Amino acid sequence: MTHDDEAQQIREALWATYDMDNGALRNARAEDVVARAERTGDVDLLLDCLRGLMSAYEFSAERSKMFVPFTRALQLWDADPSQFDKQQAHSLFWWFKWVTSSMLDYPEIPLAAIEQWLVEMERRYRLAGHAARTVRWVEFYVAWHLGDEDRAAGAYAQVLAADRDSMSDCHACEAGSMGLWESERGDDKGALERWAPVLSGGLSCAEEPHRVLAKTLLPLVRLDRLDEARANHLRGYRLARGNESLIATVGKHIEFCALTGNEARGLEILADHVQHLDQHANPDARLSLLEAAALLLGRLDALGLGEQPTAGPAGRTWTVAELLAHVEAERSAIAARFDARNGSDATSRRSRERVAQPPLLDRLPLGAAARRLPRVPDAAAPTKAAAATAAGADESFEDLLTRARTLRDQGHPAGRPAWLAVEGALAARGGTDDLRLRAELAAQRGIRVAGEDPEAALAAFTEAAELSAEADLMGDAAVQTGRAALALALLHRPDEARETASRAVAMAQAAGADTRRRAGVQLSRAKVLGLLAGHENDDAGRAAARSAAEEVLAQVGAAAAEAEAEPRLHAIGADARHLLAGLGAGDAVFRAALLREAADAYDDAGQPWHAAAPLGALARQLARAGELGPARATALTALERGEILDDAEETGLLHLLVADLAGHQEDHEEAVRHALDAARWLDEAGLAEGPGAAARFRLAKAYQGLDRHAEAAEVLQSALPDLLAQGEGQGVSARRALADSLATLGEHAARAEQLLEAMAVTSGWTDDRGSHAHLAWATAEALADAGRVADAVAAYAEATRLWRELDAPVPVIRTLRARGWLLARGEEPDLDAARAAFAEAEAAAVEGLAVPGEEEWRAAFREELRGEAADTARQLANLLRQYGAEAETREECLGLFERAAAGFGELGPDFDRGRATALLGAAEICAHAGESARARELLGEVLGLAESHGDALRQEARRARRLSDWLDREAE
Template sequence: MTSGSHALWQALRENYAEPEGPARNARAERIFAEIEQSGETGLLIDGLNHLMQVYNYSSETDKMFVPFARLLRLWEERPGEFDSRRAHSLFWMFKWVSSGMIDQPHIPLASIERWQDEMARRYRLAGHSERAVRQGELRIARHIGDMERAARAYAAWQAAERDDKSDCRACELHTQGAWLARRGDDAGALESWRPVLTGELTCAHEPHEVLAASLLPLLRLGRAGDARAHHLRGYRLVRPMESMRGAVARHVEFCALTGNEARGLEILAERPAYFTDTGEPGSLLDHLAVTALLTGRLTALGHGEHAVTGPPDRSWTVRELAGHARAEALALAGRFDLRNGTTAVSDRIRERMDRAPLLERLPLGLSAGRPATAAAVTPAPAPPAGAAVGELIAAARELSEAQRPGALAAWAAVSAAAGREGTDLDPLVRAEIAEHRAMEQRVDSAEAARLFDTAAGLHESAGDPGRALAARARAAYARIDDGSGPGVEEAAAADSARSEILVLLAEGRARPREAARVLLSRCRIRQAGVVAAAGEPEAAMAALEEAAAELTARMEPHLADGAVGAAVAEALGLLGNISAFRGRDGEAAELYARAAAGYEAAGRPWFSVEVHSQLAAVRGRLGDPAAAVRAARAALEHARAHTGAGGLCGLHLQLMEYLAETGEHAEAAEHALQASHWADEAGGNTAHGGYARHRLGGLLLAQGRADEAATVLETVLPELTADEHGEGMIVQTLWWLGDCLTALDSPRTAAEHWLRAADIARGWPDQRDHAMLANLAGEALYRAELNPEAESAFRRAGELWRGLGDGPALVRTLRVRAWLALREGREGPAAARELMRAAEEEAERALRAGAPSGEALGRLRAELADTHRQTGELIANTVEGRPDPGDTDGPVRAAYDEALAYTERAVAGFTALGPAGARDRARAELLAGWLAADLADPAGAEARARGVLAGFASDEALRTEAEALLRYARG
């Protein structure tokens, strides 16, 4: 091969490594034009193979038929130019052509069948299995809707032997599972895909395709959590690959069917060219169909006028894109059906475009752009159609007697019905309507106070002084609206009501529940005084404590009345607050627990949410996270049916925190996910939503689910701002993201995130995070072989470790820089030796300082010993050749002697550390053994190897190296 030919061949290799897409295809075409001028048949075959490969994995698959025809002609004319590799490629690509024609509606079905027959004939003559042939027939039969033929082809495919022309096992399992899913066997499909989904079998396009294909089967089987995980993992894989339009379509479809329409629109917007790339009509049809599904769903939800990304020739609304995509999909499906002589494609596309959602909403842990839906509060039971006012009053009284959340709506229904029918309501009913109207959230404090006063007058006219007093006490509390605390008038009204109600209670003219309400209103007024006296609250707190203690003492005999029990429980909660404020958490925990039990005994568990949440907080402070989890779980359980979205978000976050503290990362992640969902539903709570997604990413990472975590963290990062979330959360998100990308073998991108985090931490008072992030970035850049960038990051980290007085960390950075200098080669071995010498000096200087002791002293000694070991290794690596047995004083011998001397010092250093240094000592012994063997001391090398084998027989890595050293020494 000439130098010019070699350059062209190298250009083909380099181009194949480029990202899929038109740019790669265009480069391939330019390279091929030069190849045609070379006149070398072998290079021409390689160039045609390359064109086939890049066209097949792009949106221009329609271009691959011409180069394949040229390859076949060359095969027939000059078979001797095809070595085993080129011949294999030709027969392998036959599969792409014969089945790829199905996606081109302009190619007649008869031509496709002839190519399929030609493939079968050539495979048979070449002695290949018919497995790939039958797999191609399966695809044709499925496409045209001939399911009987498809079943026969499937059986023949499975029965045929695998050979080197069969698809890789991962791709075969993809096709096998797709067939089972098409036949309605979702469980069987997922079982077929299991080795691919678990990572046991992979290839360049798997598990990408299988993750996408598994989404709807998982949803249909009720495995929504797995479907969510597969979407987060899978879309991340297919996103950068142009040839994955069909798989991307499945992710859009998943979003449309799970209430994640906003996510679906984001995916569509990322590749507007998918609407105009016509080289593969089959996947274009998929794209148009799911676009119609998604936009049709959004139009039905009332978002038809929303602006959306569509074909890049104009602006679009959701409604317009829905109509366009549907029309284009049906037109393209019609072209396929006209070619096939069936309606199978149109039938499938119509069914796909008209699918009903499988879930109303599946939280993904990603930002939601869709307008908020209704909160989770359970509505009041609807009154029977045509119910009389009397029936409505009875139903409302039943709810208000039990203090159920639906009582307000029920009394509002009474008022509305009476107005419609012109019913004259008695004073007691009007009083009850006024009281419940005053408790509605939309009513301001002045109006609430007026309504309670009105109710009090009506109760008096109805001859019920106890209820009148309770209403007047509530009116006094309602007047406190500006945070300034109760005035003299409100406090006096509360004290007066207390005195009067106790008299009425003693005379039997008031029920215990009215007395409890008066005393509770007095407590609430005094609590407002505590809040207003934030600077010096003790006097106000003492007054509150006295009022709450009186309520619990006087009302304890009447706990059989649920309303009284709820008032006592609230008073116990107030006493718990006082104890918590005073730092008496144990006492507070007891009071909160009594309050929660009181609400539940009173039959009003929905009121216990706050005290359960407070109990969780104090249990957490007391160092009992398991008890905190129990309390937080109870708070959430009682809140589910009666709390709005914002409250549910906070409760899920609280439970998440304590579960994470107990190591229950999987369940904690589920609650972080739910918190994210409810933050979005609440609308406008970006702080809680961002925090929930931030924690979700960290918890997924803690479970080893780095691909899912990376998707969540990447999407939350733009949400986070220093003002709203703090720099610490941004840095932690970037830190975790770097960890994810390291696990996903993307060290360069990981380093970018760590360096960005390090720049934020640069201005923090404590520079340890800054140093650690710079160090992590250096390690990632080292793995990415970006040597100058790694050197810069490690230099920065070293300066920071020096400032922090962390000798061991500084020594490690100097050693890595030594290896970088050797790898880069600009300054040669001398620079590397100088950096190793600096590392040794830093370790010795820190030891001479005498400050460290215990564990810190052990770390320093270990780093000095490891510096000696690495110095010996570095010296040996910089010497060209091995010492000649007769050479006693030459430079190579001298270098090996020096390397051995350093290694011996390392052995001594690790020995001094005792058991803690045993394994490192073994590594140093093995290095010394290799050096000894090269210094013509096989006995010494064997002795060292045997010593390691004796001490570390169960350590596979050490045992393997020791055995290799024995063979080398005997050699």
């Protein structure tokens, strides 16, 4: 092999390293390339390979290895600077600053050596004619690291005063450092102003905006710009995830989660990078990650989750408390090494301060799914009852009891903590023999746990009924028996539930109970019958439940007519109307009226907060009827009314309804707000996997509507397991939505994988072959964009087959053309196969045009097919010009362009763009063949079309004028 051949192979191997992902494999390949170059004795080749190796090290965890290739290059420079061309010399001085500043990251490098390198850098830069700005930047980093604020401030001032030159860091990196300095000095607003050009996309580089997005998080929270903080976290973590050169940046995202009530999300991020707690090669970056981990784990331990299992370094299982102890030991050890090297406690002091930060917010909803952490009460915290007692410590026991009973009679949500205060005060007094009070307390216990623990509620209501009977309060005993029947129904014990409900009604009648109690017991029976009918899908049971509810309304109405009604009776009537509507009474108009009446009745009862439930039901009914505006307004009113109820499930579902309605009305900002709230409340209610996943899907769709695809993709990827669990249809929709965002983000390989997974599901959908065909088409496009040409060709073939089965000629034509283009430009181009694909496309158009029929839709369809036939000719001409032999295909291409132009011309003005592009293609062929007169004639037609269409054909007109000018120059 000649030297030139060997050098070319080495250069090709070098270029290949630049296309690899950052990390150990790229580094190893770059090291091998340097070794091969060294053996050739070719200094020029070696310098280029050393530069490639330094680039690989810079963007990996092995950054410290840069010193070796840099020192080798510096030796070559000192031996003979003339060996370096302009680019190689530039690279040498460029890397000088990175090597010098990187020394700070390794505590084993003495401080004196770093300071000497800084002096040497300044000397060499001055001799080479470079500006002082870059040297002052490095001095700033040294001083900042050492905690010497005066020196850092002086160097920073000199940076701002100095001119930029070819050695200056990119604008994005400089902005990142400037903003962080402002933020560290307490000027969050000034920092964000520095970072603004990077955040807007005006400045970027290989690692920006990745780093800046993370740096903004806490300043934004401190400035109460929470929407921006959320967006920057979702967007920024996607960029930093898994990148070993951005481990410190990942730490900032963990820190943000720990300080904003998102500990579960932070724990998942830590789990994705947990290997770097012990194994990252850069001590400074590892220290930053350890600090963030210690902060997060400390928060979890303080929340009583120290015994929670968690991911940790390999080789053993970990709890939060154990990992915290390990992380703290590692963090302290590394900080001490830096302190010893630096001769100060600056590193350990700043490290401790970061770990000790108090939370900034109780909770900032992020929208992304995270594993729900268990609720473990802090043993040192007071019980709810004691807390409530403490809140009313200045009240006498009699006052506490009077307030609790008043709030209960008002149906006010504050009644529950008031009864807890009574319990706490009573416990402090050693209990009571008052049967009525004991019955009341038992009833309140049952009410508190009914939704979560029907078994405990049954026991409490049974106790309350027995105590009331013992106190000869038979009306109250009947009410508690009715509640026990409801608990039995919730426990799916139908016979006992029906018998107990009927017994409660009989008890109330036998006791001569007042109308409120009799109506209340009858309402409990109606609810029992309704619950059981729902469980058993029993129409007769629903009818019985409606009859019982109607009897309640009759009792309430009679009492009102006799002026016996009290506010609590109005509430019972409201509850009965709500129940009747839910049981399907009457038609939709009647049910809507019932729900409105129920809301009004709660207002009459002085309980407007309870109007939230019927208003929510009304909003859902209006939404099903397509009345989106009224539905949305009603749901918002329900949210306002129910604000004090603290019902996580109902609040979350109402927010989800508003988000859905806003999304359908393309009010995406509103949809984002309510979808975030829906996800937060549904997570709180323990419904993250079902309705919570639906809320995240709506959130992602809203982000897509706002072109915020990074956030949409992050939310969808986090929620994907839950969405897949909702069934095949939802899973396919989720994967397609994710693929749409990944396409916009340019993540084509990931997009293709999502679509392939979706295709695997839809291949079995015999009743929906159209969805499978659309997916095959989209998958082919994604595979082509990802560079998987052979797979894309196969996917296009599958899409074509499916569209043929569905008798859809237009998609058949388009997939055949796309397949033809891929065949022509693949790794092994096959022009004959490409021609065959285009011939099939043309045949499909002819076949579709031959289908008889005079319907109006068929005439429009034929026009579309004629347009596709003309475009097939135009595209084939372009393909042959690009990939065929010019001399052999010139006449064929000219004929195809002319046929396309004629075909478009027959179809009218709507197809004039296609006609103009075909005419331009023909004109270009004629111009380059020396047929200038014919070319000018064709260009005249193009300009005429452009004049009649204005801006719509501006690009075509520009091309025509450029070609006309070229013809003029050639004529001269």
